[in-house]
Every structure is written in C-alpha cells, then in structure tokens.
Amino acid sequence: MWYLANFRRLRDAQAFVDYMQSIGVSCKLQIDGTEIKLFLQDEMQLEQARKELERFGREPTHARYRLASWQLSESNPVNPQLTGLYKGFSIIAAFKNTGPFTLTILAICTLVYLYTGQGMNDAARAPFMFFASAPEMFDLQQIWRWVTPAFLHFGIFHFLFNMGAWWIFGGMVEKGQSGSRLFLIFAATALLSNGVQFFWSGNLFGGLSGVVYAVIGYLWVYQRLHPAPPFRIPNGMMAFMLVALALGFTNFIPTANQAHLAGLLGGCALGWLLAWMDRPDHAGLV
Template sequence: MSRVEALRCPLQEDLSGFVGLLRRLQVPHRVSEERDSQVLWVPAGSLAEQVRALYLRYPQGADEAELPTPAQPARPGFVAQLRASWMTALVLLATLVVAAITLLGENFTTLRWLSFQDFHIQGEYIYFQPWLASLEAGQWWRLVSPMFIHFGVLHLTMNGMWYWELGRRIEARQSGWALLGLSLLFGLLSNFAQFWFGGPSLFGGLSGVLYGLLGYCWIFQLLAPTPAYALPRGVLAMMLIWLLVCLSGVIDTLGFGSIANAAHVGGLAAGCAAGLIGGALARARR
C-alpha cells in the first residue's frame, strides 16, 4: 500500500494500546522502526489527519464504549426526496392519474384509449382492432401507454414501490431524462414482447419496465461498479425467483390473474442489453 506518515514517536513509547484501537476500528496501518523512532503509516493523507486527531484524544487506546458515537446524517425529508427524484415522481404521478381515470382497469371507456390495441366490448366478448390501424391513425402513444395501466390496488402499489426504489437510483447516478428514456424504451420493448408472444390481449403495468431497470442496474454494476447500482443480493434473487414462479404458471393456476410473462422477460432482456452497453461505456471512460 502507498504510505503516508501519520505518527512518529520515540521507540520507548508504548503504542500497543493505540494500535489495538486502530485494529478494532479497522483502520489500515503499518508500524515500522527508523533509527530512534517508531513510525505509524496509513494509506492516505486524509486518513493520516484523522489518525493524528484520534491519537491526541486516545494515546493509550480506548474501549469502543469510550469512543464517541458518530453523528448520523439526517435523512432527507419526503419533499427533499421528491425534488432530488423529480422524474421518478412524475412517472409515478402519471401512473396514479391513469389509475384514477381508468378506475384501476374497470373503466373500459377510458382504458381503451391507453391499451396497446384499441378494442370494443360486445356482450361478454372483447374485440381488438389491428394495432397497425391505430398507428396509421396517429395513436403512437399506444406503444408505451400500457406501462401506466394497472389492474387493482396491489398491482399498482407493488409496481409503484419498486419503481420508486429503482428509478431513484438511476436518476441519482445519471439523470432524470436518462431514467425517462430507459423507462420508455423498456416499456416499448416489453409491450412488443407481450403482444408478439401473447397475441391480442389486455395487458399493462410497470412490471416490464421494472425488470428492465433491474437488468440495467445488475449488468451495469458488474461492469462498472457504482454505489447507486449496488442492489442487495436478496432483492435481485427475489425478483428473479418471482419471475420464475410466474413463468411456471402457478400464479394463473391459483386464480390470481394472468401474468404478462413475455413483458417481464422482454423487459429483463432489454435491461441487461442496455446495462451491458452503458456499463461498457462507463468502464471505458474510467
């Protein structure tokens, strides 16, 4: 390790107590003898200053109970978090507005304007129009608008919580516009995946986007580690296990509703690909 001199004391001075304190505090250090002195080395100049200040207070060492408790930084309030994560908050606000005007998927009059394909209901059947017909009519928003649709309070709550967690990380590490671009990209690709593999159906939710953001943080972190994308292993494992459970068909069998599995897998694949590109670029810049 590179060495910076933190202390220089006479050979007869007993540094064992202070060295023991540094070990308990897990401070990297080394002690050497030079002529009539013993020198304590640390890796960095800023750390050397802290060690000197600690030595002035506890030259003979100290028990951990005697050390002052470091002040914990104040956690930012809710308003401060909203200001710092304004794009995350705006996406969630749009999701809440859509949930209100569609009555969580119960108001088909408004829902049909946001679904991937336009539809009409006749009796107990739902009939979908060709999706290209909607695009030819200029309704391009349908490519991404299903990400804002949710069916039920639990569906909305769980997706909203995860987007708040993952979205803030990307917004803090990159920018709000980067988060919006990734969200729209993952929403577009996951919607296409669901339509391609599932056929005409009524689907929606942020979950495809969430798996995209998860894959992005996961692969980016492997290539260019950054504190913002350091997801707890339990979170990553839980999301992947849940994906496998949904793919197994257990959720449908138990009667909890249909799961847009193709959207989940498509979002995850798109996120991993984007994370590979973003992580490789960040690593090259370093």
Template sequence: MFIRTESFSQYIRRYPFVTAIIVLNILVYIITGLPIRQSSELYFLGMGYNPLIADGEWWRLLTPMFLHFGITHLLFNMFSLFIFGPELERVAGKARFLTIYLLSGVFANIAYFFLGDSSIPHVGASGAIYGIFGAFGALIYYTKKALPQLRQIMLPIIIISVIMTFLQPNVNIIGHIAGLVVGFLIGLSYFHPKRIISWR
C-alpha cells in the first residue's frame, strides 16, 4: 500500500501534485541555502514570525511550509510526503489532496500565530504532513473493518508521530497537532460514506 514500486516517470505521472510539492521544497531549500545575501533575505522573508504576521505580512502563514531548517529537516518531511502522499492523492483525488495539504499547513501556522511563542520563528512542512496523517485517520474512522491493512499500518504511525512530537526537542507541537486535526476534519468531509472513493 505504501511501498513505492513505480518507476521515476510513472511516479511523476501518477502523483503530479506530490511530485510538484517535493520538487518545489527542494528547489526552495537549494535557493535559500546559496551563500549569497539575497538567499538569506528570501529565507527571512518567507519564514513564519508572529510579530511580522501581526504587522500584516500574511503570506507568512503559507510560505513557512516550503522552507526548512537544515537538510535533515527537509529530508524527513519530503521522505514522509514521498511515502504517504501518493496513496492519499490517489484515493482523495488530486484537487482534494492539494486542499488537505495546503489547508493543514496554513492552519498549523495560524494555530501557532495565536498559541505559539511570538519570539520563535518557525518553518517546515510538518503541519501539512501531519494533515496527511489526519486525513488517513478520517479514512480509518469511516472504513474500520473494510480496510484492516490501512488501519494496521497507519494507526500506529499516527500514534507514534504524535508521541514523538512531544518527546523531540525543537518541534512545533502546536503546528503538528493543528495540522493533524485539520487534516482529520477535512478528511471527515471528503471520505464521508456518501462520498467515499473506492480503494483499488
């Protein structure tokens, strides 16, 4: 279910939105990591920082999900998207997948704006990634006995991810939990039995 067996070209063709998001994040990381002043300025312009958001720089509710602090941060998030994103894009549909991803990321940043430490900047796609987990949680809720394999795989992953959120240092706990909740709520709408999409 989550084992990727497609060739590179097949992956791109079948999951264009997941591919585009991964490529965009990698390109942004490379550009903002260049040893020139403009790169650091671009990074600063896009990162989430509550005082500047309060001053009207609302784009910072969106742009942080395409920025990462270090290669490990980037690789962890993109690997998660690479593994779990395709199945959600296939089951939910391309437009709905993009909606889940973007809204989960944006609302994770909104939640941090209202509840987080205003002195600490934040970046990363984790809120959107947790939104994917939340959407799978909604699918598990509706299917239960119908898709035991999905439940056996995703439920432990969701639980472990939440636990690790509270155990690891320098983690945006508010963003993770908010992304998870938003993804779950959107998934409840998208995967309602009246709208359920067949799982092939």
C-alpha cells in the first residue's frame, strides 16, 4: 500500500475513490479517528494517481466525480473496504492476510525442521549451519550459510513460536506493504543477526528469532514515524518481546541473545529509514 493523501471530508474522499475505481485505479480509505487517509494499492499506478489527485485538488466539484459515484453507487461502502490490518492488530486478520513470501519462509523452515529431525541430526543440519571460522565467511561457494541458520529450529516449542510470530507479523508487513519490503527486512536482518551471533558465540545457533525480532521492531518504529502506517501493533507486544529479550540475557531462557538484540536493533533502524523514505514528500523505494 502507498500513502497518497489525507482528506478533511469523507464525501470528498469517497468521490475521489469512486472516480479512481472508474478509471481502473484501486484505492483504499483508512479512517483513523478524525483522519481520513488515502492509500494506493498498485505501485505501478503511483504517478497516475498523484496526477489525478492534483487535478482533484484544483476542481473537486467537477461533474466527473459525481458521475463516477453514481455509476458505482451499488459498490461497497467505505467501512467494508478497511481491512483488519488497517483497523488495528487482529490475529484472525493477520492469519488471513499472509502473502507468498511469508508462506515460502514458513515452508522452508518446516522442511528443514523435518529434514534435520527437529534440528537434532548433526549430519543433516551441517549444511545449514553458519561458517565454522571467520576466514570461511568470505567463501562465495558457501555464501548461503549467511542466511540458512535462520531456517534451523531445535525442538517443537522453538519451531512453533517462531513460525507463529513470523506468520502473523511477517504477514502484516507483506500485506500492508509488499513482499519485496518483507524480503528486504528478512535478508538484511538474517545477515546481521547471524553474523553478530557467530562473532559472539561461534556457529552453534539457529532459528528465525533474530528476524522475528527485526520484523516486530520494524513494525513498532514504522507505525510511530509514518503519518499513515498501513498496520498497527499494540505497545504491549513490544513490551513482551523486550521482557523476553531481557530474560534471555539472564540465562533464565537459553537463547541466541545477541542475534535477538541485533535483529531488533536492525529492524528498528529499517523502520526509521523506510518510514522516512515512504513519507508523502519522498518517493517510496520498496
């Protein structure tokens, strides 16, 4: 979703949305308190949508907008157009709004989990482990090892927790924004968290937790800095993750603590950077 503008009056906003629909450009409205925000669904139509928005600003009472509303009078009203992700955090909505990249990572993790015998088969998991030593990190013939530790999981609870969190929060990013945005977060923070954990404790680690922390950190920062974020997560979710992170550092819960911290900080940094790049006065890049 791409933010376009705020409207003062719902009548004007709906007239513009109806007109855009009549010319084949799909937009959605988000009503957040007293604010009425307009989003574009297809990035390829961004330039056309901005031009039409400028023209609407010059002549909002033109007959073309009334005519479009009349022609689409039997279409859905505004409220049904708002998805659960826009209205706020909803587990049911998040599970229904999972995209192909989210599902691909779930499938890969599941296959690796089964193939490696819940991560307990040393020989089976060896190809997925991080590099054994620092000099090997520059071996381009094994470059996949920068990412594949994220696919390893050790035991059913480790696996189910990470898969559930990725499904919900990764799906929020993918459906609220795009698969390419989620891929960027996954790739960047998998590299970061795996690298940091290796230098701290060696290569005996695995799991998607660093990326999960990154996605939650991204969501939390982005929704606070962007004027019209396409998703919402409660403050309590970040508080819960920070408590879990702190418990890990006390060794009460044995986890890859440095990977979690690096992922969280990396996700927060991406949330700050991409929220700034996605603001209305900047061109969105991913």
